[in-house]
Amino acid sequence: MKTLLALLALLLPLAILPASAQPLPEIPTIEVPPAGASVTGKLGPGGRNLYYVSAQSLQALSVTLTSAGNVAVFQVYGPGAQVGPGSNGVPAVTGTTLTDASAKDAPMAWMGVVPQSGLCLIAVDSTAGPTVYTLAVTLQ
Numbered sequence: 609m610k611t612l613l614a615l616l617a618l619l620l621p622l623a624i625l626p627a628s629a630q631p632l633p634e635i636p637t638i639e640v641p642p643a644g645a646s647v648t649g650k651l652g653p654g655g656r657n658l659y660y661v662s663a664q665s666l667q668a669l670s671v672t673l674t675s676a677g678n679v680a681v682f683q684v685y686g687p688g689a690q691v692g693p694g695s696n697g698v699p700a701v702t703g704t705t706l707t708d709a710s711a712k713d714a715p716m717a718w719m720g721v722v723p724q725s726g727l728c729l730i731a732v733d734s735t736a737g738p739t740v741y742t743l744a745v746t747l748q
Contacts, residue, residue, distance in 0.1 A: 633699065635660055635691065637727070644670075644746035651680060651734040651741065656698045658691060659730045661745055663722040668748040670719040671709075671730060675741035681733055682743070684709035684718060687726025701731055 637660040638645050649657050663669055673682050689703025705711075706720045706728070714735070722728060732743060 633658070635729075637662060638730075638743075638745055640745050640747045644744060646742055646744040648740065648742050649732065650738070651675075651732065652738050653734055653736065654696065654698065655734045655738075656694075657732045658699060658701070659732070659743065660727045661730060661747070663687075663725065663728050663747055665722065665725045667722050668719065669706075669722050669728065670744075670746045670748075671715075672717045672744040673732065673741055674716070674744075675739045677736070677739055678716070679734055679736040679739045680741045681711070681714045681716060681735055682709075682718075683711050683715075683731045683733075684720070685729040685731070686722065687724055687728060689729040691729070701729060703729070 635658045638647055640661060647659065651657060661669065671682060671684060673680055684706045685701060685703045686706055689701055691699050691701055694700030709715055709718045709720060732741060
Protein backbone atom coordinates (compact mmCIF):
# COMPACT_ATOMS: atom_id res chain seq x y z
CA MET A 609 0.00 0.00 0.00
CA LYS A 610 2.86 2.38 0.83
CA THR A 611 4.36 1.75 -2.60
CA LEU A 612 1.06 2.53 -4.32
CA LEU A 613 0.65 5.77 -2.35
CA ALA A 614 4.23 6.81 -3.13
CA LEU A 615 3.66 6.14 -6.85
CA LEU A 616 0.42 8.14 -6.83
CA ALA A 617 2.17 11.02 -5.08
CA LEU A 618 4.74 11.10 -7.89
CA LEU A 619 2.26 10.80 -10.76
CA LEU A 620 -0.59 12.98 -9.50
CA PRO A 621 1.15 16.32 -10.18
CA LEU A 622 1.67 15.29 -13.83
CA ALA A 623 -1.94 14.17 -14.23
CA ILE A 624 -3.36 17.55 -13.18
CA LEU A 625 -1.11 19.65 -15.41
CA PRO A 626 -2.74 20.96 -18.59
CA ALA A 627 -1.51 19.29 -21.80
CA SER A 628 0.53 22.37 -22.68
CA ALA A 629 2.47 22.02 -19.42
CA GLN A 630 3.33 18.36 -19.99
CA PRO A 631 7.05 17.86 -20.53
CA LEU A 632 8.13 17.38 -24.12
CA PRO A 633 9.73 14.07 -25.04
CA GLU A 634 13.49 14.03 -25.45
CA ILE A 635 14.39 14.13 -29.15
CA PRO A 636 17.04 11.59 -30.14
CA THR A 637 19.83 12.52 -32.56
CA ILE A 638 20.47 10.03 -35.34
CA GLU A 639 24.21 9.49 -35.76
CA VAL A 640 24.79 9.07 -39.51
CA PRO A 641 27.97 7.17 -40.48
CA PRO A 642 29.17 7.25 -44.13
CA ALA A 643 27.04 4.20 -44.99
CA GLY A 644 23.90 5.82 -43.57
CA ALA A 645 21.71 4.99 -40.59
CA SER A 646 18.26 3.59 -39.99
CA VAL A 647 15.86 3.81 -37.09
CA THR A 648 12.71 1.81 -36.45
CA GLY A 649 9.79 3.15 -34.51
CA LYS A 650 6.09 2.85 -33.74
CA LEU A 651 3.30 5.38 -34.10
CA GLY A 652 -0.25 5.40 -32.85
CA PRO A 653 -3.06 6.97 -34.87
CA GLY A 654 -2.23 10.64 -35.37
CA GLY A 655 1.10 10.17 -33.58
CA ARG A 656 4.40 11.93 -34.19
CA ASN A 657 8.03 10.96 -33.52
CA LEU A 658 10.89 13.44 -33.86
CA TYR A 659 14.58 12.99 -34.67
CA TYR A 660 17.53 15.33 -35.05
CA VAL A 661 20.24 14.90 -37.69
CA SER A 662 23.40 17.00 -37.46
CA ALA A 663 24.37 18.24 -40.94
CA GLN A 664 26.84 20.68 -42.47
CA SER A 665 26.02 23.53 -44.83
CA LEU A 666 25.41 22.33 -48.43
CA GLN A 667 25.53 18.67 -47.40
CA ALA A 668 23.16 16.34 -49.29
CA LEU A 669 20.59 14.73 -47.00
CA SER A 670 18.53 11.73 -48.08
CA VAL A 671 15.57 10.38 -46.10
CA THR A 672 13.48 7.29 -46.87
CA LEU A 673 10.51 6.05 -44.85
CA THR A 674 8.82 2.67 -45.09
CA SER A 675 5.82 1.81 -42.95
CA ALA A 676 3.27 -0.93 -42.54
CA GLY A 677 0.30 0.05 -44.69
CA ASN A 678 2.18 3.12 -46.00
CA VAL A 679 0.46 5.28 -43.39
CA ALA A 680 3.55 7.20 -42.20
CA VAL A 681 4.97 10.35 -43.79
CA PHE A 682 7.72 12.73 -42.74
CA GLN A 683 8.80 16.35 -42.90
CA VAL A 684 12.37 17.65 -42.81
CA TYR A 685 12.93 20.99 -41.10
CA GLY A 686 16.08 23.03 -41.52
CA PRO A 687 18.29 24.09 -38.61
CA GLY A 688 16.51 26.39 -36.19
CA ALA A 689 13.18 24.54 -36.04
CA GLN A 690 11.53 24.74 -32.62
CA VAL A 691 9.49 22.07 -30.85
CA GLY A 692 6.72 22.95 -28.43
CA PRO A 693 3.61 21.44 -26.93
CA GLY A 694 0.85 20.69 -29.39
CA SER A 695 -2.68 19.37 -29.21
CA ASN A 696 -3.48 15.91 -27.86
CA GLY A 697 0.07 15.45 -26.59
CA VAL A 698 1.58 15.56 -30.11
CA PRO A 699 4.60 17.91 -30.24
CA ALA A 700 4.19 20.92 -32.54
CA VAL A 701 7.06 22.03 -34.77
CA THR A 702 7.62 25.57 -35.97
CA GLY A 703 10.23 26.36 -38.56
CA THR A 704 10.90 26.07 -42.25
CA THR A 705 10.76 22.73 -44.01
CA LEU A 706 13.33 22.03 -46.66
CA THR A 707 12.21 22.14 -50.31
CA ASP A 708 9.69 19.40 -51.14
CA ALA A 709 9.86 17.98 -47.60
CA SER A 710 6.74 19.53 -46.03
CA ALA A 711 3.51 17.98 -44.79
CA LYS A 712 1.72 18.94 -48.02
CA ASP A 713 4.34 16.98 -49.98
CA ALA A 714 3.68 13.89 -47.81
CA PRO A 715 7.03 12.37 -48.78
CA MET A 716 8.11 8.80 -48.17
CA ALA A 717 11.45 9.42 -49.94
CA TRP A 718 13.29 12.71 -50.25
CA MET A 719 16.73 14.10 -51.10
CA GLY A 720 17.87 17.68 -50.75
CA VAL A 721 20.63 20.04 -49.68
CA VAL A 722 20.92 21.43 -46.16
CA PRO A 723 21.14 25.25 -46.43
CA GLN A 724 23.20 25.83 -43.26
CA SER A 725 25.03 23.81 -40.62
CA GLY A 726 23.05 22.67 -37.61
CA LEU A 727 20.46 20.21 -36.42
CA CYS A 728 17.81 19.30 -38.98
CA LEU A 729 14.58 17.98 -37.49
CA ILE A 730 12.74 15.03 -39.02
CA ALA A 731 9.10 14.60 -37.97
CA VAL A 732 7.49 11.22 -38.69
CA ASP A 733 3.68 11.29 -38.60
CA SER A 734 0.94 8.68 -38.86
CA THR A 735 -1.75 9.63 -41.38
CA ALA A 736 -4.14 6.89 -40.30
CA GLY A 737 -3.90 3.99 -37.86
CA PRO A 738 -1.02 2.64 -35.84
CA THR A 739 2.09 1.61 -37.72
CA VAL A 740 5.65 0.39 -37.41
CA TYR A 741 8.19 2.20 -39.60
CA THR A 742 11.82 2.31 -40.66
CA LEU A 743 13.47 5.67 -41.30
CA ALA A 744 16.71 5.57 -43.32
CA VAL A 745 19.01 8.62 -43.41
CA THR A 746 22.19 9.30 -45.39
CA LEU A 747 24.45 12.36 -45.58
CA GLN A 748 26.95 13.07 -48.34
